[in-house]
Structure formats: C-alpha cells, structure tokens
Amino acid sequence: MSVKRLQAAVFIGALLLAAWPGLVPAPKSDFDFSAFARLPVLEGGRVKPIDSFARSALLSIRSKQSVRFDGKTISATKWLLDSAFKPDYADTYPAFVVDDPEVLGLLGLPQGKSRYFPYWQIEPKRDEVQNQAAAADKIESGRRTRFQTALLNLNSRLTLYERIKNTFMVSGQGDPVMELAAFSALMPVAMRAFHSAKPTDKDIRTMKALSEMLQTYKFLAQAGAFKALPPREGAAADDWTNIGEALSDPMSAQTPHPGLASFALMGRAYRAGDAAAFNAALAEHAGWVARYRPEAARAARAETLFNDCAPFISGMALYLTALLLVFAAWAARREDVAAAARALAWAAFLVHTLGLLARTVLQGRPPVTNLYSSAVFVGWASALLGLVAERIHRKGFAVAGAAAIGFSTLLIAHHLSATGDTMEMMRAVLDSNFWLATHVVAITIGYSSTYLAGLLGIAWVVRRHIMVKPDPEASRALSSLAYGVIAFSLLFSFVGTVLGGIWADQSWGRFWGWDPKENGALLIVLWNALILHARWGGFVRERGIMLMAVFGNIIVSLSWFGVNMLGIGLHSYGFMDAAFWWLSAFTASQLALIALGYLPPRFWIEREAR
Amino acid sequence: MRRADPLARLIDALSSLKLTILCLALLMALVVACTLAQVNLGIHLAVERYIRSFIVWWSPAGSALRLPIFPGGGMVGGILLLNLIFAQFRKLELSWRKGGLWIVHIGLALLFIGEFATALFQVESNMAIEEGQTKGFSEDYRRMEVVVVDETDKVFNDEIGIPDSLLKTRAEITDAALPFTLRVREYHDNAALTMRGAAAPSIVTAGIGAGMSFEPQHPVTADGEQNTAVAVIEPVLKDGKSLGVYLLSNALGAPQGFSLEGREWKLALRLRQYRHPFSLTLKDFRHDVYPGTDIPKNFSSLVRLQDAAAGDDREVLIYMNSPLRHGGLTFYQASFGKNDTLSVLQVVRNPAWTLPYLSCLLVSLGLLWHFGVMLRKSLGERVA
Incomplete structure (x- = not known):
C-alpha cells in the first residue's frame, strides 16, 4: 500500500514540476x-506568435533560447524588441555563437x-563575410569545406539579425510616430502635386520628399523579418503585410492600417523607456487583433503557452531521473525505488504525450512532419512500448530502455530544433495528412521498436559482464522481450514501407524507386525478417538474437539520419553535416558492444582471479 | 543424412531457411551498394546495375574486362521467390496456427511478382502541355526514334516511327508504306555536335547536317540530363540509287527531307512518342505557395479529357497525390515551366500497379494474425 502511495506521490509531483512553467505568472x-x-505574426508561411519566431531566431543565431548579458538572462522576446527598436543596444549582446577557428580568424576575434x-x-568585417559567403554559395553543398559551411551559416545568421533590425523601422533611426505623422500629412499634398498640371517648386520638393x-x-x-500586420477587416485571411508593405501600399494613403500607429507608438515608447505608453499601445493592437482576427490571436496564445x-524539455529531465532511479533500484535492490522509477517514467511519458498532442493540435497535422x-x-512510441513491455516482465529493463530512448530522442530533437521553425509548412508533395498519418507514423513506430529491441540487446550484453551471479531467468526474459519487440517492429516497418510505396505510386507514379530513404526503410x-528467420531456423540462440538486435540500432540510425547525409534522392528533406560525426561515433559504439557480447562473460574478472 | 537423388537435394536446398537468410543478407548488401552508388551514378543507372540485373559486373578501371562479382537483384529476388514458394509447400503445414504465415508469404510473393512485372512492363513517359494546348501523345525520357513523315497532304500526315532499338541492331530498315529503304550508317546514343570546318570530310551529303560534325560520347544517365542522339541515315531506292546521306539528331530542330515522285518526305530524330487513343487539353495550371514565402503548397493541372471511344469528355483536376487514371495509364503532376503556363505530366503504364496494394493488405493481416497467435501463446504460458 505504501509503495502505491509513494508511486502516486512521485507521479503527481513530477507532473506538477513539469506544469510549473505554465502555471507561474x-x-x-x-x-x-x-x-x-x-502577438500573432505571419512568417514562414504560417501564423505564429512573436514568441515562437523570437525563440527560433535566437536559437539559430545563438543555439539557445535566451541571451546571458551582464549576469542577467534576457528572454528571446526582449532580445527581439531590443533588436527591433534599440539596435545599438542589442548590438552589444553577445548573441552570435562562433566556434570555427578559421571564421574567428577571419573576423579577427580571439x-x-x-x-x-x-x-x-x-560588424567591421561584415562586408568580408558577405563576399566570402557569396563565393562559398556557388559551391555545391556537399563539396564545401568546413570553413565555407561555417561562414555561410554565420552569414545567414547575420542576415536574419539585420532583417529583424529592419522589421518595424530602419535600424532604430528616427522617431517612428513623427515619421508616420509626417508621411500621412505629406501624402495628400504630394498626390495633389502629382496631379496638378503645372507643378510649382514646392510641389516638386514635396513629391521628392514623398x-x-x-x-x-x-x-x-524587402527587409522585414516577418509580417506583423494582420489582414484588415474584409481582406483574405492570408493577406498579412509587414510595416514597409503596409506603408507603401497605395490604399494606406487614405486609411492607414491601424496597426501602423500602434507599432509606431510601441517603438517610440520602448526607445524612451516609457512602459505605460508601450503597454497602452500594445493593448490597443492586441485588442484590434482579438476583435478582427480572433482565430490568429487564439492560435498564437495557445502556441505561446506551449512554448512556455x-x-x-521537462519530459527529458523526467526520463533522465527515471533512468537514474532504475539504476539506483538495481544497485540497492530496493523494490520501492524501482516502483518510484516506474511511476516517474509514466509521468515523463504523460508529459511527452501531452506535448505531442499539443503539437499535433497546434499544427493541425499528424505527429510526424519533419x-x-x-x-x-x-x-514517444519507444517509451510506450517499453512501459507496456515492463508490465509483462517486471525486471526494470524495459522501463530503463523506455527512459533511455525517451531521453536521448528528446535530446536529439532539441538539437535538431536549432535548424529553424519546428512546425514549418509541408512542401507540396508531403502535403497529405492521410499519408503522414499512416505511412510516416508506421515507419516511425518501426524505428522506435527496432531501437527498443536494440537497447534490450545492449542491456543483455552489459548484464552479462557486470552481474556477479548469472541470472539465466532474467536473460531469458530479456531475450523473449526482444523477440516480441522485433516481431512488432517487423510488422510496423513492413506496413510503413509498403504504405510509403503506395504513397509514392500516388504521387510520383512508381511504387518503388530504390530511392535512398526507401532503401533505408527496406533494410x-x-x-x-532476417533475425526472425534465423531464430525460427534455430541458427541463432539467445546471444545471437540479442547481438543482431544491437546491430539493428546501426541500421535504423543509418536509415533515419545517414540517408539525409548522402544529400541525394527525393526524400532528402533534412540535410545535415554536423550529425555525421555523431552517427559514426554511435555506429562504432554499437559495434564495440557487439564485440563485447562475443567475449566470455566477465572476462576481465576471470583474468584477475587467475 | 544426404539424399542421393539430386532433384530431392535441389528441392531441399531451395526450401531451406538457410537459403532464405543468405538471400536476405545478399539483398541487404545489394540495397546498400545501390544506395551508395547513387551518389556517383545517378539513381537510374545504379538501379540498373545492382537491382534490375541478374549479375553485378565489375570492370577494373582502364580495362575492357567484365568480371561477375556479385549476384544481382534479379537473381537474388528470383531465388528468394522460389525459396518462398518451396518452403511454403514443404515446410509449413496448413493449419489455423500457421495461417498467418501462409497469408504473409502469399502477400510477399505477390510483392515480388509485382516488382518483376514492373521491371518488365512499366513504360514511363512525359506529357508537356501548355495552357490551351491539346495533346494525344506522350514522350519517352530517354528512348529515341527516327520518324519518316509523308507531308504531301498538309492536313493529314502519315508518320512511321523507328525505335532506337531497331536503329542500333539493323543495317537496313524497310517498310511496306515506304517507297525506299533506310540504310542506317551510324547511330550513337549521345554525341557532341559542332559546326564542321570546311576542310574536314564528312559522309553526310544532304540537309543541314552536311555542315556539321559529331563526336560520339558516353550516354548520360543522371536525372534531368538529356542525351544528344545522332543517326546517320541514307534513304535508298529499290534500284540502289541513294537519295543522300542525312544527319539526324534530337538537337537539330529544323526539318530535313526530300521530294520523291511528287511526295514530300521529312526525316527527323526525336524522343520516342507514344500515341494515346484520347487527348488531354490543359485548361489551367496552378502553382500555389504558402503566404509570404516561396514554399510550394500545391501544383495542379485542370485538364479536359476527351476519349471518343470510351465516350468520355470531362474535366479532371490532377494534383499532388491525386493522379488521373485512364485507359491503363496514370497521369501525375510532375513538373512545370514557362512561367507557370506549362505543365509536365508524368505518364506511366504499369499493368501491375494494383499488386502492391493487395500485397500490403495480405502481409499486414497475416503478420497481425501470426503475432497475435504467438502473443496469446506466450501470455498463456506465463499464466500457466
């Protein structure tokens, strides 16, 4: 009974901890x-809150979602406001991460x-960076040197920052309110001058000023980083404009977009440090958006809550804690600790699930889109499988596997998110919720279960070497679990692969084209299939199956990430160089584990004893 | 115990699980090789070499030697299919417990047969239509043909197409409808055409080709690259009198030809055309992007399909993931051009296209059945 209560306490405590950032003001x-x-804005083809844009922009510029400056943490939104309205000040934030020694050399930085x-x-070397990047851009992406890649990357981050500086006003120059007033006053005069048959000198001066x-x-x-002005009343829902577009729009001459005045006031107040005026102008604009574009305001609010x-991130922390608790339970042989670990893993999984659901709802797409x-x-799928498997064999292996994969995949996801908006729009051929929901989900479940089987294999290898007393029953339990997971994996990877073929038949006119990604799935x-047939034929026993399962880790990783590194084929929608090193290291580690599995158990201790 | 009867031993070998595992491993090696080779060879040639071949050949650099080094996809797939069928009938009893595996294996056999059928029978071509244009034919990507056109009648022309496979294997081509024989002096899949210097000799005597020379080159295979094929053709009358030697190429746009007994004949080399008994008219092509970006959201072609024989005259919208299937052909939105007024449809004839659908269904059901039975058994053991 007390174990049950402990579990309940751990579960609820973990959930509260995870919900904390959303609950605190x-x-x-x-x-x-x-x-x-x-505030909702349009960027990258979709409506999102400024928060999302600021976070992903800062993430790509600085690899973090906030800036540390003068011992204080500056949020992404404040950083964006400073960049847009007080660029001289924002220029002093250490916001650009530069690692490449050759790029640092070019910039003359220590x-x-x-x-x-x-x-x-x-800034002093800005033109140099621009010229070098233009040269590097002409080289095919696979053939660039590390310096060229790093330089192009820096250039695009600098450009992004400069665009943010020119989103609401030209690099913080002048008083936006005065300027808007001057423009509004000038416009009718200039229009009259333009239509007059005999323009006077004053007319010509006015027209020139305009x-x-x-x-x-x-x-x-041209420069604005996003479109901050929602469509006016009666305009099409896609008709967002940025400040420059709204001002140069002829219609603006008669009735300027109401957001223009609000943003100008916000800009002036922010520069002057006048919080009350800033808040008033902000409330005015937010109220206008809520009245005329309620759906955009609602979506932006929900996404901001999700970001907060x-x-x-909290799921990642909970999985890691659960994993450590399982280890502690094994070391101390305490059933209550193991029970707490299980409860914590379920809490982590629940947080993970809620996050996944929230993303699905926010994006209006099936869970896997990139x-x-x-x-x-x-x-998510590995964790679910592992937690269910744990209910069949309560040895702690499956829950440890679930926590380990949950943690590491969320960590990988966190690093992948630095490449930009994680809810980016789907390119035309991928724009099919039906196939995303069936093929992509089935394939991804296939990946998950193959990883889980591989992790059980690793657990089997490690146990063989560290357990003092051989425990054949636990080993058998592990291998029967692994067998079940492999069977499950075959079902999903096969169905997913063939569904992919059918999708390809629908969209590209061929069922199977031996494209790299298809080949990866086929592998x-x-x-x-090979593991299962080898087992049915009796060619491999417990050890063989477990080591083959570990090799499965390599195959899935190559299929999942390695294919993107080839940079060819119809599916290469996620090219990446940086991960190459990690992938090689992972492959090497798995091969080492397989070799370890072939060595006699506890071989180093036997040698000591001799 | 070894069986003496060689046939029985062969059947034993063909139905063994070891063979299954060997074939699966070989297939994995082929798939890896094919994937890596795509970086340099392009997808088409890599698939031809590793998958759609019986044996993988290897030529050491700089030698004419061709060494068989590995079984190709055709051989491994074929053996795997035989293995599947033999093992099925020899090893598996027909019972409810094994029913799932039966269904899985039947489904797999269908999948293999489907892939073989696709390799043999699938014909792919392109149909590029401009807005307002009507087309009743599509063009191959790679294969060429020489056409002889009787242009005497300005309204109806008679065309005779000679596929490149014939041009490569025959020295002389005759047709009942032609009052002359075509002598094929040379044919190259790919060549570089240049203007000929006045001094250089040429066997070409007639048409614009007389002023040109060509250098044969290796055919290109990568996606999006186009070969410049060259044919040197000499029409010869029954009495052996030559009508001139012509140089034809898909890179030469201008018509070449001659008059003979009051009839106007034209010669040309072009991408092979497939005539269809119906026509498509492009009414509108749309290329939608996400607001404020260049990210494509959708491509679609609104076409009018006219098929007198089938009594069809209707409008069809072809877009991403939604092809038009008509008359055994499937039309997919593939590409576009000319400032979004030209739509390129991919046209595929694949009689086996339904097999994978059936196979997927069978294998999924079979695996579910089998693993369900196993799971019940395993749980039952634990309870007991």
Whole structure:
C-alpha cells in the first residue's frame, strides 16, 4: 500500500514540476513582454506568435533560447524588441555563437575565452563575410569545406539579425510616430502635386520628399523579418503585410492600417523607456487583433503557452531521473525505488504525450512532419512500448530502455530544433495528412521498436559482464522481450514501407524507386525478417538474437539520419553535416558492444582471479 | 543424412531457411551498394546495375574486362521467390496456427511478382502541355526514334516511327508504306555536335547536317540530363540509287527531307512518342505557395479529357497525390515551366500497379494474425 502511495506521490509531483512553467505568472516587469510575445505574426508561411519566431531566431543565431548579458538572462522576446527598436543596444549582446577557428580568424576575434560575440565586434568585417559567403554559395553543398559551411551559416545568421533590425523601422533611426505623422500629412499634398498640371517648386520638393520616404518603405518591405500586420477587416485571411508593405501600399494613403500607429507608438515608447505608453499601445493592437482576427490571436496564445511549458524539455529531465532511479533500484535492490522509477517514467511519458498532442493540435497535422518531430515521435512510441513491455516482465529493463530512448530522442530533437521553425509548412508533395498519418507514423513506430529491441540487446550484453551471479531467468526474459519487440517492429516497418510505396505510386507514379530513404526503410524490414528467420531456423540462440538486435540500432540510425547525409534522392528533406560525426561515433559504439557480447562473460574478472 | 537423388537435394536446398537468410543478407548488401552508388551514378543507372540485373559486373578501371562479382537483384529476388514458394509447400503445414504465415508469404510473393512485372512492363513517359494546348501523345525520357513523315497532304500526315532499338541492331530498315529503304550508317546514343570546318570530310551529303560534325560520347544517365542522339541515315531506292546521306539528331530542330515522285518526305530524330487513343487539353495550371514565402503548397493541372471511344469528355483536376487514371495509364503532376503556363505530366503504364496494394493488405493481416497467435501463446504460458 505504501509503495502505491509513494508511486502516486512521485507521479503527481513530477507532473506538477513539469506544469510549473505554465502555471507561474511571468516575472514582474514594467513592460508587458508576455503580451507582446503573444502577438500573432505571419512568417514562414504560417501564423505564429512573436514568441515562437523570437525563440527560433535566437536559437539559430545563438543555439539557445535566451541571451546571458551582464549576469542577467534576457528572454528571446526582449532580445527581439531590443533588436527591433534599440539596435545599438542589442548590438552589444553577445548573441552570435562562433566556434570555427578559421571564421574567428577571419573576423579577427580571439579564440577560446568565449564562444559568444556581440554584433558590433563582427560588424567591421561584415562586408568580408558577405563576399566570402557569396563565393562559398556557388559551391555545391556537399563539396564545401568546413570553413565555407561555417561562414555561410554565420552569414545567414547575420542576415536574419539585420532583417529583424529592419522589421518595424530602419535600424532604430528616427522617431517612428513623427515619421508616420509626417508621411500621412505629406501624402495628400504630394498626390495633389502629382496631379496638378503645372507643378510649382514646392510641389516638386514635396513629391521628392514623398518618393524618398517611399524608397525607405520599399526597403523595409524587402527587409522585414516577418509580417506583423494582420489582414484588415474584409481582406483574405492570408493577406498579412509587414510595416514597409503596409506603408507603401497605395490604399494606406487614405486609411492607414491601424496597426501602423500602434507599432509606431510601441517603438517610440520602448526607445524612451516609457512602459505605460508601450503597454497602452500594445493593448490597443492586441485588442484590434482579438476583435478582427480572433482565430490568429487564439492560435498564437495557445502556441505561446506551449512554448512556455516546454513539455519536451521537462519530459527529458523526467526520463533522465527515471533512468537514474532504475539504476539506483538495481544497485540497492530496493523494490520501492524501482516502483518510484516506474511511476516517474509514466509521468515523463504523460508529459511527452501531452506535448505531442499539443503539437499535433497546434499544427493541425499528424505527429510526424519533419526530422525534428520524427525524433519526438520515435521517443514517444519507444517509451510506450517499453512501459507496456515492463508490465509483462517486471525486471526494470524495459522501463530503463523506455527512459533511455525517451531521453536521448528528446535530446536529439532539441538539437535538431536549432535548424529553424519546428512546425514549418509541408512542401507540396508531403502535403497529405492521410499519408503522414499512416505511412510516416508506421515507419516511425518501426524505428522506435527496432531501437527498443536494440537497447534490450545492449542491456543483455552489459548484464552479462557486470552481474556477479548469472541470472539465466532474467536473460531469458530479456531475450523473449526482444523477440516480441522485433516481431512488432517487423510488422510496423513492413506496413510503413509498403504504405510509403503506395504513397509514392500516388504521387510520383512508381511504387518503388530504390530511392535512398526507401532503401533505408527496406533494410530495416530485411534485417528484422532476417533475425526472425534465423531464430525460427534455430541458427541463432539467445546471444545471437540479442547481438543482431544491437546491430539493428546501426541500421535504423543509418536509415533515419545517414540517408539525409548522402544529400541525394527525393526524400532528402533534412540535410545535415554536423550529425555525421555523431552517427559514426554511435555506429562504432554499437559495434564495440557487439564485440563485447562475443567475449566470455566477465572476462576481465576471470583474468584477475587467475 | 544426404539424399542421393539430386532433384530431392535441389528441392531441399531451395526450401531451406538457410537459403532464405543468405538471400536476405545478399539483398541487404545489394540495397546498400545501390544506395551508395547513387551518389556517383545517378539513381537510374545504379538501379540498373545492382537491382534490375541478374549479375553485378565489375570492370577494373582502364580495362575492357567484365568480371561477375556479385549476384544481382534479379537473381537474388528470383531465388528468394522460389525459396518462398518451396518452403511454403514443404515446410509449413496448413493449419489455423500457421495461417498467418501462409497469408504473409502469399502477400510477399505477390510483392515480388509485382516488382518483376514492373521491371518488365512499366513504360514511363512525359506529357508537356501548355495552357490551351491539346495533346494525344506522350514522350519517352530517354528512348529515341527516327520518324519518316509523308507531308504531301498538309492536313493529314502519315508518320512511321523507328525505335532506337531497331536503329542500333539493323543495317537496313524497310517498310511496306515506304517507297525506299533506310540504310542506317551510324547511330550513337549521345554525341557532341559542332559546326564542321570546311576542310574536314564528312559522309553526310544532304540537309543541314552536311555542315556539321559529331563526336560520339558516353550516354548520360543522371536525372534531368538529356542525351544528344545522332543517326546517320541514307534513304535508298529499290534500284540502289541513294537519295543522300542525312544527319539526324534530337538537337537539330529544323526539318530535313526530300521530294520523291511528287511526295514530300521529312526525316527527323526525336524522343520516342507514344500515341494515346484520347487527348488531354490543359485548361489551367496552378502553382500555389504558402503566404509570404516561396514554399510550394500545391501544383495542379485542370485538364479536359476527351476519349471518343470510351465516350468520355470531362474535366479532371490532377494534383499532388491525386493522379488521373485512364485507359491503363496514370497521369501525375510532375513538373512545370514557362512561367507557370506549362505543365509536365508524368505518364506511366504499369499493368501491375494494383499488386502492391493487395500485397500490403495480405502481409499486414497475416503478420497481425501470426503475432497475435504467438502473443496469446506466450501470455498463456506465463499464466500457466
């Protein structure tokens, strides 16, 4: 009974801990940053809160979702506001992470002390970076040197930052309110001058002034990082505009977009440090959005809450704690600790599930749409499988496997998220919820279960070497679990692969094209089939199955990530160089484990005894 | 115990599980090799070499030697199919318990047969239509043909197409409808065409080709690359009189030809055309993007399908993941051009296209059945 109570306490405590960031009110501040973070904007083809844009922009610039400056942590939204309205100040934030020694050499920056550099330190070499990047851009992506890749990457981050600086006003120059007023006053006069048959000198001066202003707005229209102004009343739902577009729009001459005045007021107040005026203008704009574009406001609010809760980060922490608890339970041989570990793993899984559901609802898509979400889903499905398997064999292996895969896939997902918006829009051919929900989900479950089987194999190998007393019953339990998981994996990877073939038949006109990604999926099917046939034929026994399951880890990883590294084929939608090293290291580690499995159990201790 | 009867031993070997495992392992090796080879060879050639072949050949660099080094996908797949069938009938009893495996294996056999049938019978071509244009034929990507056209009648032309496979194997081509024989002097899958210097000699005597020379080259295979095929053709009358030697190429646009007994004949080399008994008219092509981005959201072609024989005259919208199936052909949205006024449809004839659907269904059901039975057994043991 007390174990039950302990489990309940651990479970609820973990959930409360995970929900904490969403429950606590935002830290007190004069400026209403959280309301600004919730404002909807259009970027990357979808409506999202400024919060999401700021986080993913900062993540790609700095690899973190916040900036440390002067011993304080600055949120992504505040960083964005500073960049947009007080760029001179934002230029001093150490926001750019630069690691490559050759790039640092080019910038003339010191190596070693800090990885983070402020914009003003990079600015003197900005043209040089631009020219070098233009040269590197002409080279095919697979053939670039590390320096060229790093430089292109830096250039695109600098460009992103410069676009943010020019989203609401030109690099923080002038007073936006005065300018808007001047423009509104000038417009009718200039229009009259334009239509007059005999323009006077004054008319010509007016027209010239207007054309200069329009030039500036055209520049803003080009440079703006996102579209902050929702469609006006009666306009199509897609008709978002940025500040520059709204100002250079002829319709703006008669009735300017109401958001223009609000953002101008916000800009002036923010620059002047006038929190009350800023909050008032912000409330005015938020109210307008809520009245005329309620669906955008609602979606942005929900997504901000999701960002604040960061369920995958807290899930990651909970999985790791659960894993450590399982180890502790094994070491101390305490059933109550094992029970607590199980409860904690279930809590982690629940947080993971809620996060996954929230993403699915927010995006209006099945759970897997890109490499990032595939990692989240692989972890989820493995964790579920592991937790269910634990109910069949209560030895702690399956729950340890669930926690380990849950933790590592969420960690992988976290690193993948640095490449940009994780809810990016689907390219035309992928735009099919039916196939995303069937083929992609089935394949991903196939990945998950193959990993779980591989992890059970690893547990088997490790136990063989560290257990003092051989425990054949536990070994058998492990291998029968692994066998069941492999069978499950064969079912899903086969169904997923063939469904993929059918999708390909629907969209590309061939069932099977031997494209790298298809081949990767086929390899998983063949390998699982091979393991099962080898077992049915009696060619391999317990050890053989477990070691083959470990090799399955390599095959899934190559199919999941390695294929993207080839950079060819119809499916190469997630190219990445950086992961190559990790993939090689992982493969080597798995091969080492297989070799370890072939050595006699506890071989080093026997030698000591001799 | 070894069986003396060689046939029985062969059947034993063919139905053994060891053979299954060997074939699965070989197939994995082939798939890996084919994937890696795509980086350099392009997908088409890599598949031809490793998968759609009986034996994988290897030529040491700089030698004409061709060494068989590995069984190709055709051989491994074929043996696996035989193995599947033999093992099925020799090893598995027909029982409810094994019913799942029976269904799985039947499904797999269908999948293999489907892939073989696709390799043999699938014909792929392209149909590029501009808005407002009507087309009743599609063009192959790679295969060429020489056409002889009787253009005497300005309204109805008679065309005779000669596929490149014939041009490569025959020296002379005759047709009952032609008052002359075509002598094939040369044919190259790919060549570089240049203007000929005045001094250089040429066997070409007639048409614009007389001013040109060509250098044969290795055919290109990568996706999106196009070969420049060259044929040197000499029409010869029954009495042996030559009508001139012509150089034909798909890179030469201008028509070449001659008059003979009051009839106008034209010669050309072009991508092979497949005539269809119906026509498509492109009414509208759309290329939608997500707002504020260049990310494509959808491509779609609104076409009018006219098929007098089938009594069809209707509008069809072809878009991503939604092809048009008509008359044994499937039309997919493949590409576009000319500022979004040209739509390229991929046209596929694959009589075996339904087999994978059936196979997927069978294997899924079979695996569910089998693993369900196993799970029940395993849980039952634990309870007992």
